[in-house]
Amino acid sequence: MALATRTDTGHERRPGQKRKPPRKPSFIGSVWRSTIGKKAVMAVTGLIMLAYLVAHMFANLKIFFGPGDLNGYAHWLRTLGEPFLPHEGFLWLARVGLLASVVLHGVAAYQLSRRDLAARPRGYAHQRRRASYATRTMRWGGVILGLFIVWHILDLTTLTVNERAEPGHPYENVVATFSTWYGNTIYIVAMLALGLHIRHGFWSAAQTLGAGRPRRDRALKLAANGLAAILTCGFIAVPIGVMSGVVS
Amino acid sequence: MRLTLRIWRQRGPEEPGALSVYEIEDISPEMSFLEMLDTLNERLILRGEEPVAFDHDCREGICGACGMVINGQAHGPERTTTCQLHMRHFRDGDTIDVEPWRAAAFPVVKDLVVDRSAFDRIIGSGGFVSAPTGSAPEAHATPVPKPVADTAFEHAECIGCGACVAACPNGSAMLFTSAKVTHLNVLPQGQPERESRVLDMVGTMDAEGFGGCTNTGECAVACPKGIPLQSISTMNREFLRASLKNGGRGAR
Ligand code: HEM
């Protein structure tokens, strides 16, 4: 722009005072500060957790092939990557990545939800039913998942709340969990919540990351429903297997 | 037609406000919703009461001034603006609730009138193209492929009425902002500001106190001009691309 027509929007300067160089905003800072960027963090961390859950679900199904298969798999996970990685090295990498994901996901969800509620301080007197069940339950469903993750780790990783559990025997510990009514209830409720969360979440993540197109919408919704159904059924198969005596 | 109207009455921005009930008779089904309100106001004035304040201008569905929430739906039951909504879409004896847009960024001025100038500030921060002034450029100087022209036009249809914000449970302005970002970012004329436009408009949108998007889809259902929900995805893509390219720095 020509100097004569330039309007300086910066701070007023006294003559002779040097112009302060504007601070360069960092990529991470500006992404985290904006509603779109923060949602993108949720989408990426959500997809990381989703990818993990797919692997986790298929691994769990090994329980139907007997104690040898599942316990052998658990042992293999701990030696994976050796000798390049130390014993349990891969496992800890995955744990750190997942912990970071769940924390970022939860913090972003909390901050965005606070903002969203503040942006609509007053509702309408005439209310209509809005959006699908899965869409409306993302926040509370997410909280259920968060609580479940804590219980699940105390139950089958640290074995703190699992009576009759023995370290190094995942097969037997899983059977112990699903031999109690509360173990089954907590787990099945959480998996139904997971299915709903993914039903909206997978499609939503595609929108957030810019992959949404009008002509791709049906395919994305179909994929989200498929993923949600496969994960929910795959995970619930294990307690059903134990309850029905197929796994014991 | 005979109707019971429950209308939000509020004297001023800081006053409390409440729904007031009005019985109204002799309404023709051919009247538009605004004509029905005009009739009510004439009768209120004759009775010495304060008429209901509402915004309107073109009354032909192109200016976006006439927003109000009718029975919980922005612009009422049809996909059109309130001025183009006709009373034949209601039944004799109906009770109709009329409320102003509800969003922190759209404070109520009076009754059904809200202050939508936050939209103007979003547009001011990037909803333009830089063009040399002077005589009009030759129309064929900048070729625009047909699909691009169609996309741009589809999004240029936004009239800034605010129905998307009113319908969104998060009071989010993403559909509005994405309409302008998409309109200008796909066109060759919009390329010089492609990155700064989306960064600055999203920055202003956030600063004005609009909420974020949870992909609820209410906005696109309410939009009288049919801006598609996926336009928000386009804006997200443009925003992430611009952030990667510019390190999140707009023009301002
Ligand atoms: C700590 C527990 C969790 C909380 C509090 C939580 C909460 C949320 C919330 C509030 C949303 C946004 C919903 C919306 O925009 O309507 C969301 C989105 C999402 N969540 Fe979670 N969630 C949790 C755990 C998980 C887990 C374990 C997964 C793994 C599958 C996951 C995957 C996703 C995905 C893929 C999205 C979509 C992101 C997007 O909309 O762009 N979440 N979550």
Ligand code: FES
């Ligand atoms: S009055 Fe102009 S759009 Fe309704």
